[in-house]
Amino acid sequence: MTERNEFAVVNHSVPRGDGMAKVTGSAVYTSDMAVEHMAWANVLRSPFARARILSIDTSLAKSQPGVIDVLTGEMLKGLHPYYGHGVKDHPLIAIGQVRFVGEPVAAVIAEDKLTAQEALGKIAVKYEELEAILDVDTALAQGTPRVHERDFADGAFRGFDDFPGAAGNICQAVHIEWGNVDAAFAAATHIAEGEFYFPMVYAYAMEPYVAIADYDAKGQLTVYSSAQHPFMVRHDLAQVFGLPLNSVRVIVPYIGGGYGSKSYTKIEPLVAACSWKAGRPVKLQLSVEEAFLTTRGDDARVRIRTAADAKGQLVARHATIHLNTGAYAENSPMVCRKAANRIVGPYRIPNVKVDCFAVYTNTVPASSYRGLGGAQVTFPGESQIDELAEKSGCSSVDFRLKNLAQSGESIHPGMRPIDADVPGDVREAARMLRMDRPLAPGHGRAVCCSASDAGAHPVTLAMVQVYADGSVSVLSGSTEIGQGSHTVLTQIAAEEMGVPLEKVRLVGSDTAVTLFERSTGASRTTTLMGRAVLEACHEAIAQCKIMAAEVLGVTADALVEERGGIRCGERRLTWPEILEQYFQMEGCSIIGRAYLRKTGDLKLIPVFWEIGVVGVEIALDEETGRITLDSLVTIGDVGLAIHPAMTEGQDLGAATMGLGVGLFE
Amino acid sequence: MNIGFKLNGKQVNLEIEHRETLAEVLRERCRLTGVKVSCEAQVCGSCTVLVDDLPVSACTYLAYEVRGKRVTTIEGLAGESGHLHPLQQAFLDHFAFQCGFCTPGMILAAKALLDERSEVTDAETVAYMNGNLCRCTGYLPILKAIRQAATELRGGK
Numbered sequence: 001m002t003e004r005n006e007f008a009v010v011n012h013s014v015p016r017g018d019g020m021a022k023v024t025g026s027a028v029y030t031s032d033m034a035v036e037h038m039a040w041a042n043v044l045r046s047p048f049a050r051a052r053i054l055s056i057d058t059s060l061a062k063s064q065p066g067v068i069d070v071l072t073g074e075m076l077k078g079l080h081p082y083y084g085h086g087v088k089d090h091p092l093i094a095i096g097q098v099r100f101v102g103e104p105v106a107a108v109i110a111e112d113k114l115t116a117q118e119a120l121g122k123i124a125v126k127y128e129e130l131e132a133i134l135d136v137d138t139a140l141a142q143g144t145p146r147v148h149e150r151d152f153a154d155g156a157f158r159g160f161d162d163f164p165g166a167a168g169n170i171c172q173a174v175h176i177e178w179g180n181v182d183a184a185f186a187a188a189t190h191i192a193e194g195e196f197y198f199p200m201v202y203a204y205a206m207e208p209y210v211a212i213a214d215y216d217a218k219g220q221l222t223v224y225s226s227a228q229h230p231f232m233v234r235h236d237l238a239q240v241f242g243l244p245l246n247s248v249r250v251i252v253p254y255i256g257g258g259y260g261s262k263s264y265t266k267i268e269p270l271v272a273a274c275s276w277k278a279g280r281p282v283k284l285q286l287s288v289e290e291a292f293l294t295t296r297g298d299d300a301r302v303r304i305r306t307a308a309d310a311k312g313q314l315v316a317r318h319a320t321i322h323l324n325t326g327a328y329a330e331n332s333p334m335v336c337r338k339a340a341n342r343i344v345g346p347y348r349i350p351n352v353k354v355d356c357f358a359v360y361t362n363t364v365p366a367s368s369y370r371g372l373g374g375a376q377v378t379f380p381g382e383s384q385i386d387e388l389a390e391k392s393g394c395s396s397v398d399f400r401l402k403n404l405a406q407s408g409e410s411i412h413p414g415m416r417p418i419d420a421d422v423p424g425d426v427r428e429a430a431r432m433l434r435m436d437r438p439l440a441p442g443h444g445r446a447v448c449c450s451a452s453d454a455g456a457h458p459v460t461l462a463m464v465q466v467y468a469d470g471s472v473s474v475l476s477g478s479t480e481i482g483q484g485s486h487t488v489l490t491q492i493a494a495e496e497m498g499v500p501l502e503k504v505r506l507v508g509s510d511t512a513v514t515l516f517e518r519s520t521g522a523s524r525t526t527t528l529m530g531r532a533v534l535e536a537c538h539e540a541i542a543q544c545k546i547m548a549a550e551v552l553g554v555t556a557d558a559l560v561e562e563r564g565g566i567r568c569g570e571r572r573l574t575w576p577e578i579l580e581q582y583f584q585m586e587g588c589s590i591i592g593r594a595y596l597r598k599t600g601d602l603k604l605i606p607v608f609w610e611i612g613v614v615g616v617e618i619a620l621d622e623e624t625g626r627i628t629l630d631s632l633v634t635i636g637d638v639g640l641a642i643h644p645a646m647t648e649g650q651d652l653g654a655a656t657m658g659l660g661v662g663l664f665e
Numbered sequence: 666m667n668i669g670f671k672l673n674g675k676q677v678n679l680e681i682e683h684r685e686t687l688a689e690v691l692r693e694r695c696r697l698t699g700v701k702v703s704c705e706a707q708v709c710g711s712c713t714v715l716v717d718d719l720p721v722s723a724c725t726y727l728a729y730e731v732r733g734k735r736v737t738t739i740e741g742l743a744g745e746s747g748h749l750h751p752l753q754q755a756f757l758d759h760f761a762f763q764c765g766f767c768t769p770g771m772i773l774a775a776k777a778l779l780d781e782r783s784e785v786t787d788a789e790t791v792a793y794m795n796g797n798l799c800r801c802t803g804y805l806p807i808l809k810a811i812r813q814a815a816t817e818l819r820g821g822k
Contacts, residue, residue: 013760015757016757016760018765019757020757021765022762022765022768023739023749023753023756023757023762023765023768023772024699024739024740024742024743024749024753025697025698025699025700025738025739025740025769026699026740027765028698029698029701029766031701031702032692032698203800204798204800205764205766205800206701206703206709206711206764206766206767206798206799206800207701207703207764207766208703254764254765255764256701256703256764256765256766257763257764257766257800257801258764259800287705288703288704288705288706481763481764482762482763482764482765482801483763484763645760646760646763649760649763649802649803649806650763652802652803652805652806653763653800653801653802653803654803655803656802656803656804657800657803
């Protein structure tokens with residue numbers, strides 16, 4: 001990636017804004033925090049995948065010195081204990097029954113961590129074990145009981161325009177169809193057909209789930225959490241406790257990794273209920289083992305067939321995807337939608353039919369994991385592209401080049417046309433991998449690609465505060481999960497306001513301070529929040545112009561904008577000079593703001609197509625089956641990289657996690 | 666029980682419980698939260714600290730074992746004047762972290778490696794750092810950072 005120099009700050013690999021804190025150990029994560037008068041919670045978990053809770057006796061635990069209280073599902077009167085942004089099916093602690101091994105059944109609140117842990121052994125729970133529904137086929141079989149015995153209300157989550165829900169053990173069904181698949185297969189020359197299984201995986205963010213909740217006597221709920229989406233957590237907490245939005249404050253310090261696993265609400269309602277019960281701030285720190293029992297990626301069975309004509313043109317793809325969604329919906333309805341969209345690939349295929357089902361089972365709830373459905377469906381789809389290339393007597397790269405959509409071409413009717421040069425990306429990957437070299441014995445080589453509908457639902461609000469001393473604050477609801485938002489957003493503000501990067505500070509993520517940002521994920525921070533920051537800067541500059549015109553006694557059209565200020569004939573005024581002269585007072589500041597929503601050029605979904613192109617050469621030891629990676633090429637078609645080094649780092653990190661799943665996990 | 670040890674160059678004496686791990690003592694009693702705890706099973710390396718210059722997993726190391734020894738955490742790595750250690754600077758220069766949770770342990774393990782050997786091949790680095798997991802970066806930037814720091818510590822050659 002070459003750096004262009006038309007920008008002063010943007011497109012330069014500047015030092016990370018969080019760098020010093022992270023290499024010196026002073027960066028504070030939720031797990032490092034303590035608040036005054038804080039108690040500790042620890043959770044008793046279900047040993048059964050499916051059981052009725054007959055009784056819970058907490059008296060012995062409660063009598064232990066240091067134990068403040070024990071929370072169970074029977075003590076939630078006054079709360080709305082079921083939450084979920086898609087389906088409100090998730091009780092904050094088991095109520096009457098358990099639906100997966102590891103489900104929280106009781107929470108001890110104690111003066112210290114150890115006491116809480118000890119008291120868990122003094123809780124007696126009587127269960128009536130029921131036959132567990134552990135896989136998709138069982139869940140869908142005639143006569144199998146429902147994982148949930150009743151229907152739940154939809155979450156008020158507006159991103160789910162296409163959230164039809166479903167019945168029985170199907171949590172969500174998504175159907176996509178265009179053209180006539182049956183006729184196309186009947187007339188096709190080459191057909192690839194197969195069944196693929198993508199196993200359960202855990203993202204393993206290094207920092208396990210952790211939250212501190214303080215439900216104070218004035219009815220203000222403050223929560224610190226390692227959550228990717230503080231505003232989604234706020235929404236769920238406000239619903240559970242029946243509080244107005246201004247009474248729920250979610251603060252997210254640095255997050256120790258997520259990769260999807262920290263999206264949406266996790267342990268926050270439980271910790272908040274503990275604080276509500278105990279009348280004290282409460283911290284719950286899960287172990288990694290407990291984190292495994294909190295969320296995972298959907299495992300997927302993909303039945304797929306793809307067809308090409310005699311000339312090697314793709315004519316049809318037909319897929320049926322079953323996701324094992326586990327006991328609660330979490331974000332799996334969206335994974336279902338995205339898996340269906342993403343299995344098409346970046347190709348022009350005239351006949352497509354996809355049926356995708358997210359299915360409830362008595363397993364750990366599945367949710368977002370690295371590109372929602374992309375990992376699960378790309379391997380099946382791309383395997384069949386290779387198979388068809390071989391059947392057509394064509395190289396896999398040439399076959400792709402023949403079928404990939406060009407920039408501006410549509411791959412999904414009604415969606416934004418492809419806005420990247422995918423054929424160019426594939427050509428570049430093939431060139432870097434030197435696909436034309438003869439292959440050594442035991443070696444294999446491939447270039448594959450994917451197109452993800454990225455950005456999620458575009459509602460992103462931002463503020464930029466411009467101070468009279470020339471410093472600038474960016475107020476952003478995006479979280480710093482390692483992706484570099486604290487760096488990239490300040491770069492954009494420094495560039496637009498024409499001030500040195502050192503003068504820009506990022507304020508976040510605190511729902512009481514920053515405006516709404518739907519989420520941090522789907523590669524939307526630079527693209528959507530970055531754009532909101534840019535527009536907020538423009539709005540601040542527009543205000544400064546009006547002020548300058550008044551100060552100078554001219555009309556605004558007599559002013560020319562220059563980097564860091566305005567010019568009027570011979571006179572030049574910087575932003576600080578304008579603010580000081582306008583307010584006649586030192587220390588003032590103004591706010592520029594931007595409200596992005598699904599309108600104008602953001603009306604078409606997706607916000608952008610995220611293209612992933614990967615090339616690998618591997619060596620296979622045929623005796624042991626051991627695979628060694630010889631070369632890895634990744635192409636991210638990102639447009640202008642705001643921070644080239646971190647952009648490359650993101651791509652390398654993602655590819656490495658993919659290698660983990662592909663080869664080891 | 667009472668234990669005395671050198672923590673980041675300064676003598677400390679603490680009253681602790683026998684069962685406390687070094688990670689608990691450092692994080693909770695000494696408020697050195699740069700010691701990060703993840704797997705609690707001596708696998709991920711995020712809690713790595715140096716005891717008499719050797720890397721240990723503080724999550725499973727009983728605190729009383731540091732009696733009379735020297736303990737170095739990430740907070741003690743920069744010089745008195747605040748000058749970063751060449752490894753810290755190299756991690757910044759190469760963007761060798763993202764979320765940063767594994768970083769203190771990673772840097773301390775690398776320090777033990779470079780204290781032990783001034784010349785180190787990539788293969789040796791990879792083998793030595795095997796006990797430190799990073800889920801964000803893909804490791805290559807970390808390898809580059811360690812290379813840079815090794816060169817600098819050898820006097821720029």
